[in-house]
Each structure stands twice: as C-alpha cells, then as structure tokens.
Amino acid sequence: MIQPFGFLIALSSDWLISRTSANTGEFIGKRPEELLGRPVVDILGGEAVHAIRNRVSLLRGHDATERVFGLKLAEIEQSFDVALHLSDGGIVIEAELSQPELGDGAGTIRSMMSRLDQATKMDAFLREGARQVRALTGFDRVMVYRFDPQGNGEVVAEAARSGIGSFLHLHYPHTDIPAQARALYQRNLFRIIADVGAVPVPVLPTLNERGRPLDLSLSVLRAVSPIHIEYLTNMGVGASLSISIVIEGRLWGLFACHHYSPRCPGLERRSLAELFGQMFAMKLEALERREAAAYSARAHAVSERLLVQLAGDASLRDDPAWLAETLDEAIPADGIGVVINGMVAIAGLAPDEDSFTRLVRELNRAEAGKVYATDHIAGFFPEAERWSDIAAGMLALPISRSPRDYVVLFRQEIIRTVRWAGDPFLPKQFGPNGDRLSPRKSFDAWSETVRGRSQPFTAMERQVAESLRATLIEVVLRMSDEAHVERQQAAERQELLIAELNHRVRNILSLIRGLVRQSRGSGSIDEYVTELDGRIHALARAHNQITSDNWGPAPLRGLIETEAAAYLAGKADRVRTDGPEILLQPNAFSTLALVIHELMTNSAKYGGLSDNGHVEVRWSIDRQGCLALDWQEIGGPVVQPPTRQGFGSTIIRRSIPYDLGGEAKVDFAPLGLSAHFVIPERHVSQRIAARPAMAVEAETPPPVLTGGPLLSGPVLLVEDSLIIAMDAEDILIRLGADSVATASNIPQAIAELGRTRPTVAILDINLGTETSLPIADRLKALGIPFLFATGYGEQARLPAAHADTPVLQKPYTIEGVARELGALLSAG
Numbered sequence: 001m002i003q004p005f006g007f008l009i010a011l012s013s014d015w016l017i018s019r020t021s022a023n024t025g026e027f028i029g030k031r032p033e034e035l036l037g038r039p040v041v042d043i044l045g046g047e048a049v050h051a052i053r054n055r056v057s058l059l060r061g062h063d064a065t066e067r068v069f070g071l072k073l074a075e076i077e078q079s080f081d082v083a084l085h086l087s088d089g090g091i092v093i094e095a096e097l098s099q100p101e102l103g104d105g106a107g108t109i110r111s112m113m114s115r116l117d118q119a120t121k122m123d124a125f126l127r128e129g130a131r132q133v134r135a136l137t138g139f140d141r142v143m144v145y146r147f148d149p150q151g152n153g154e155v156v157a158e159a160a161r162s163g164i165g166s167f168l169h170l171h172y173p174h175t176d177i178p179a180q181a182r183a184l185y186q187r188n189l190f191r192i193i194a195d196v197g198a199v200p201v202p203v204l205p206t207l208n209e210r211g212r213p214l215d216l217s218l219s220v221l222r223a224v225s226p227i228h229i230e231y232l233t234n235m236g237v238g239a240s241l242s243i244s245i246v247i248e249g250r251l252w253g254l255f256a257c258h259h260y261s262p263r264c265p266g267l268e269r270r271s272l273a274e275l276f277g278q279m280f281a282m283k284l285e286a287l288e289r290r291e292a293a294a295y296s297a298r299a300h301a302v303s304e305r306l307l308v309q310l311a312g313d314a315s316l317r318d319d320p321a322w323l324a325e326t327l328d329e330a331i332p333a334d335g336i337g338v339v340i341n342g343m344v345a346i347a348g349l350a351p352d353e354d355s356f357t358r359l360v361r362e363l364n365r366a367e368a369g370k371v372y373a374t375d376h377i378a379g380f381f382p383e384a385e386r387w388s389d390i391a392a393g394m395l396a397l398p399i400s401r402s403p404r405d406y407v408v409l410f411r412q413e414i415i416r417t418v419r420w421a422g423d424p425f426l427p428k429q430f431g432p433n434g435d436r437l438s439p440r441k442s443f444d445a446w447s448e449t450v451r452g453r454s455q456p457f458t459a460m461e462r463q464v465a466e467s468l469r470a471t472l473i474e475v476v477l478r479m480s481d482e483a484h485v486e487r488q489q490a491a492e493r494q495e496l497l498i499a500e501l502n503h504r505v506r507n508i509l510s511l512i513r514g515l516v517r518q519s520r521g522s523g524s525i526d527e528y529v530t531e532l533d534g535r536i537h538a539l540a541r542a543h544n545q546i547t548s549d550n551w552g553p554a555p556l557r558g559l560i561e562t563e564a565a566a567y568l569a570g571k572a573d574r575v576r577t578d579g580p581e582i583l584l585q586p587n588a589f590s591t592l593a594l595v596i597h598e599l600m601t602n603s604a605k606y607g608g609l610s611d612n613g614h615v616e617v618r619w620s621i622d623r624q625g626c627l628a629l630d631w632q633e634i635g636g637p638v639v640q641p642p643t644r645q646g647f648g649s650t651i652i653r654r655s656i657p658y659d660l661g662g663e664a665k666v667d668f669a670p671l672g673l674s675a676h677f678v679i680p681e682r683h684v685s686q687r688i689a690a691r692p693a694m695a696v697e698a699e700t701p702p703p704v705l706t707g708g709p710l711l712s713g714p715v716l717l718v719e720d721s722l723i724i725a726m727d728a729e730d731i732l733i734r735l736g737a738d739s740v741a742t743a744s745n746i747p748q749a750i751a752e753l754g755r756t757r758p759t760v761a762i763l764d765i766n767l768g769t770e771t772s773l774p775i776a777d778r779l780k781a782l783g784i785p786f787l788f789a790t791g792y793g794e795q796a797r798l799p800a801a802h803a804d805t806p807v808l809q810k811p812y813t814i815e816g817v818a819r820e821l822g823a824l825l826s827a828g
Contacts, residue, residue: 008203009093044093045074048082055084056091063187063218069268070098081267085218088208094220099266110278116283125287126157128282130255134159136273137241137265139257143167144245146253150174151182153253164260171627176231187252189219189244190274194264196232197238220267241270243277247285255280274308292460299330299464303471323407324348330468331461333409335391340405350410351387352364358383360406363396371397371459371465375411385452389413393454395461397469407472411454493659553583553685556592556627560617561598574609575600579619582627588683591659592629598651599631599675606632624679626662633672641668705777709736710818710825713759716752718775719743719789720767725762728762728812735818749775753782760821761786762808765798776802787824 041049047608048071055066064086079098084091112132126144134142140254141164144157151174175186184192200223203214210684216222232240241257265273269330306326324336324347335348337356344353351359362381366372375393377384384391391410399405457465472825557577564575584592603609613635622628633639642649649666656662656677663678715737719725722744729740741756743749745767761779763772765788772788779786780802790800791810798805808820 007095009043009095010218010313030672036660043074045072048073051081052093053082056086059084059086064194065218067267067271070100071095082162083220083267087215087218088210088212089317090208092214092219096221099268105268105272108136109276109279113279113283116280122287122291123157127159129284130159133243133255133273134278136269136276137257139239139241139259139263140164141167141258143256143258144253145172145183145256147251151177151179153177153796156253156255162552165724182251184217185242185244185254186246189225189246189277190220190242190270191707192220192239192241192270193224193229193232194239195262196229196237196806197262203816224567229294236260241265241273243273245277245284247281247288249758252281252284292463295330295460296464299467302326302330303468306468306471324409327407327409328467330464331395332411333395334412335410337410338406340399348410348554349390349412350408351384351391355383355387356408359394360408363398364404364406367817370398371462371469373462373465375456376452378452378732391454392452393457395457395465397465397472399469399472407469411457413452413769414455483718490774524669530760553585554589556582556584556589556619556629558652559584559589559593559597563593563600571609575617576600576614577617580621580627582619582621583677583685584627585683585685588660591655592677592679594651595655595664595677598649599673603633603636603673606637607639608636611636613637622678625684627677627679627684629677631673631675633674638670639668639673700708710822711736711737711760714739714741714756716740716749716756716758716761716784716786717742718744718749718761718763718767718772720764724810724812728817730818731814732762732813734814735821746770746772746774750778753778757782759782760784760825764818765790765807773799778803785824787820 027103044052051068051071055068058066068082068084068701071082073080073095078094079100081098083094086092112135115132116125117268119128130142130144141158141160143155145153147153153172153174153176155167155170155172158166162168203216207213219271220373234256237258239259241255241259243255243257245252245254255273302623309326323338324333327333327336333348335350336346337350337360338345339357339360344357346353346356348358359377359381363372366380371394372380373393376381377392377394378388384575390412392413393411395409395411397407397409399407416642507556522793556579560575560577561572564572600609603615607613613633616632616634617629618632619627619629652666652675653664656664656679660683661680662683665676667674711732715732717725717728717732717740719728719742725742725744732740741752741758742751749763761775761784763775763779763786764772765771776786776788787806787808788802789810789812798807806820806824808816
C-alpha cells in the first residue's frame, strides 16, 4: 500500500512494468491495470528513462537512494520529483508533483548549519536543531526525541507554534516505538505521513514474478501500519514527519514532527531536511566527543593525581574520605566503600560495614574484572532495599587481579517525578484492527514518583571508571611489589639485627665480667660495689641515648660522648670531637650508634684507646648537605689489619651503605686506624642543636644520706627476675624498709596483699607474657601508693587509669629508686 500523494512504478531487471499504482484513477489516460507489462519508456518517456538510468548508476549500498527533481514524464505538462532505490533486484521509482519553492537549497542548508554552530552547549544545540527543522518543514511541532538504553524516549528539545501546549521532557515507553520500528528508522532515515486520514492505494500486482511482495521499507510513499495511524489519530495528529538521528551506527533519536492537519512539504524540501538531519547528527557526535574529551581530560588529571599521591603515601589508599573527594571530581558520588585485603573502610552516605561486606560478596559472584554500575542496587542485591534511602545506586570498581578488592561509589536516593505522555502501565487493549493490540488513547501527562533509585551513572562515567580502575590496580600492584621488597629488606635487616643483638649481648656479658674483675682494688667492699654500679649504669645510659625522645632527631655529639663515657669511664676525654651541632634522624642515629660502638670497642681493645693514645672524631656538612664524619686513632699501638672479616667489621663497613645509602671506608694504617663515613642529606637535620650535657648523670647522694630513713614498714616488690629482685630488695632495705615481700607474677602479688599491707609498692610493668596492671588496679583500690618500673624507657605505654603513675627507669640504682620513691611519698 502507498500513500495517495504520488505514484510508484517498480521495474524488473529488463525494464518492464512489474507493478504500478497512482493516487488517481488514471495515469496518462489509462487505468493502472492497463499499464501492467508495458515498457517503461512508453509510460515515462525516453528523456525521463535516460535521466533515471543515469541516476540508478549512482546507487551504492544496500539502502542507497537517489533523487531527480523537476523531471518531465511522457506527455504530462507538470514536472515531477522522483525518488529511486533498489529492491529485490529491481528498481523502485516514486514520483510526485514538483514543488519548486526553495530556490537556493545549498544556501538554505548553509544558513541552518551556521546557526547550529553558534550553539556550543548541548541543550542550546538540540533546541536550535528543532527550530531549524520547524522553519524548514513548517510543521506545527518539532521535537528532538532521544532514546535511552531501554528504548524509552524523552522529548529533550522542542519548537512549536503557540497555543498547542508543550511535550518538552515528556517520557514515552519503549512500546510506543517497538524494536522493529526503531530498526526501520535506522535503515530509512526519513519518512512522512502526509495525511493521517488518507485511504491507502493498493500495489498491483500483489506479488512479483518471483512470487514475493514488493519490499517497501525504503519507499517514500509507502503506507504505514494501521496501529500507528490509530496512535497518531489518538494524539490528534493530522500529518507526521520523522528524521532519524544516527550516531556511530546507532539510533540516537529522532526529529519527530507533528502537524494538526494534512501537510506534505515537497520532496526537495524534505530532502534538505533529511540532509540537515545527517549533518546535525555529525555535529551532535562532534559535540558529544568534545564534551567526552573534556570530561576524559579532567578524569585523566584525577587519575594522574591518584597515581602520584597514592604512590607517595600508601595510607591514602585506606582513607575512603580522601578517595571519595578525589574521585568526585570525575564521578560525583555521595559515599564510598573500600575493601582491600579484607580491610573495610567506609565514608559518606553508604551502607554499614556488615551490609557493605555482604554486598561485596555478592559482587564477587557477578562477572569479575569489569566495572558494574546501577541506579537501583536493590534490583541486583535485594537486601539493599533496607538502606536504599541512604545509598540507592552504586558504581563498583574491582581493583585486584581476583574479584576480591573493590572501590564502590554510592549515590543517594533521588525521589523524582517522571512525566509520561500517558500512563505507560495501563494494560493494552484489543481494538478495531482485528486480533491485534490497540495503541493507548490517553496522552495526558501522567506523573510517576520514582523511589529507590539514584541519579544513573552515565556511559561516560562508566568509561572513566574503567580508566580509574586501571590506575588503582596499577597503584595496588605497585604497592604490593614495594611491600614485597620492603619485607625482604626488613627480613635482611632483622637477620642483621638479631646477629648484632647476639653479638652485643655476648659483648655486654664479657664487658660486665671484665668490669667485675677490673674493678677489684684495695678499697673496701662498699667502694667496690659503688664503682662497679656506676660503670654498669653508664652502659645503660648509652643504650638510653639511642632510644630517647620517641625516635625524634638526636644530637650527633651526644651520641659520641655517651658511647665514650660508657666504655672509657673517667678517660672519656681521650675521645676528642670537632664539628657543628647537628641532629640525626632516628634511623641514622641508631645505625651510626652501632658503628661508633664497634669503633669504640675495638679501639679500647686493640687501638688508640687501649694504651696512651686518643681518638679524634671530626665531622662537617658538605655542599650536598651530607654528613661527612672522620674517625682517626692516634698514639696507640701499631695497627695490624685483621686476618678475618668479623661481624663488628661488617657493621662498620656495611651498615651505613646498606641502611642509609651512604659511604663507608676503613683504613688499617700502621699508625692508627682511620675511617671515613658519608651519611646522605635526607638523614641529617642542620637545625642547630644545643650542646647536650655529658650523658653521665651527676652522682647526687640519695635522700637517705641527708636525713632519716626514706622508707618504713613493709614494701611490695613485683619483679620477674630473681637476680634483679635481689638487687632491688637490697636497695630498698638500705633506704629503710623493714621488710621486702617479692613476687614474680600476679597470683603471688595478690596473695601477698592478702597477707600484708605494704606502705609502698614497686611493680615491674612487664612480667613475661603478662603485665602488672591487675596488681596496680588492686593497689589503687586499697589506696596503697606505688610506682611502675620498666626497662623500655620512654616507650612504656600506660592505660588512662594509670597514666599519672610515676615510672622508674631500670636498672635499679639507689639514686634512682630514692628519687622516685621520695617524690611519690612526698606527693602523697
């Protein structure tokens, strides 16, 4: 069937009439039935056939069409506009009376495109497109109708004459233009229904010589489905015209034109409208690409910042608030959830941790390795209905090789109203067109309140999410590799430190044994004990120098003087220092302390400090800000190079290059060992450090010597080492305690409190695998004053309930115990 505003002739390959039909009862004086089978040249005339042959030769492609304007046919006085296309091996010729009304078609289309170019924003561009099509076609209403991924449509722009209302932002269900109709729109970019009420004209004969009906998919004059005619009639439309908008091979949308009375612009004007639609689609694609490029550039900047900042600070990866703030510049979201290696972090509007964990478990069951986006989480994970008012939509980015680690962006629920052109949920009814569904009759605006959904994530946002996902995976993998390297280095350092610990313990034990032997003199036993106690205490002070200030920068000069005082006692002035007052970062301080310790020990045993010589230690800061330190032994015995590489020598040669990235050189010259070290600038603080006091505390007499006894009555001592407990017990007796009850664990101490009420107590914080805090709680409840003792120095950590309790630093000395107990008892 064809529309009755022109005629159609279909030709077989031998140019004989296969079928014909016209909008009048006759054509060149004959009825259609009389023309069947006649040569086309007799019907159209030789000139027309020649022109048509030339145009047919230009047809390329399956759905190609050609047009000839102002063509004379046979002996008819009027001119015709002719459309040509191929169908089933034949040629379809469609002709209608010419309407030469444009004049300069090229100028018209150029002017239309110029106006489009002035619209740089998407909304203005779409609105201008509708205005230009309406100006060209003269239809009452022109709408830009856009399809969503489900096939539903929305009027995104409109140009209409006044007084007929607006369809702008109305939504149409996908059933209004079903999939097969959308496929036809993609093949045939232009279609017109000039008169909705016209009676179609039949095509004769109904079957061709192959026994098949003529395919009119690309025909300009073809009639349309009675259901569609009824649909338009229900809308009150008298004529319609549509121009497909195809971008990258997909149907983006339509120019949908309605007129409320019959209207048929000429073929030339319609051809210009079709050309405008194609050029509009190209410009629309370019505009979308520009917007996408700008968006991608912004997202790329975010990706670069993520890569740099996360690589520089691994902790940021576990900071969901920072991640959300950074990603929000590319993909706006209201909340975020992160799970990496089983660690969960949540910020903003997001489900609680338990719900998020179950959601991730459900994501792991879905297809792995891809970004997943939805504006309705409950549709994917029904449990999410409970918290859909908080987080209704999500964009999930898997960021590990296996589907285990995720960054999930959440969007909150947006309760919005969607205006439909009629109720899309009304059941369809059987109508007057036989046993077929009838289109809906009501097109009054119908509002639907949508709940449980968020703002959808756009295709562009999903594309950017894939890029960001690749960045996050790169960061995670890089951190994993770095962590592996760090673990290996840590293991090597641990082995080195364990060996050093073993070495130092052996040295300390040997040194104590030597101190015990060498401290024997002609003096009394009390003098011997006092001298030995002072030397052992000096060793403890050397260790405290390394671990003081909670690993803050510490003075280099203090390090050297403390080591000298610890091992040389009253001869520490034989170590002469010269250099600026600088501080070392804790890791460098600890490493250099080990090196100086070995140099000092070896010099005291075999080098310049073993007889009447001395050591000069000089340091300076070079142009690069690095610390250059020189050790020179002078006046000692002749140096013999070692016959083997011991562990001490290994520490001296390798610690600074290995741990600090510096340099170390040792020369066993006969006149005295010399060493040169370079510590990189990053480990050195040139902030001026006040010259510290010598690391040897003044020997002040204990309070017991300047007045009466400090203590009276029984004392409780909790200490898990018997030797240390015996030493502390002796000190307490000397300070005036009547008796000292010792306990090595919690049950013994609690039992002792049940038998005796002490006047004061001293509690070692760490008792093997437990702490003395339960004993402290019991003492506090009984109102008995007490203090803690520890060998952990400033690193000892007490709970809030005992934060104000004094802490006595080990080893126990009569001065230290007297000082802390005196302050405790006087405060009480």
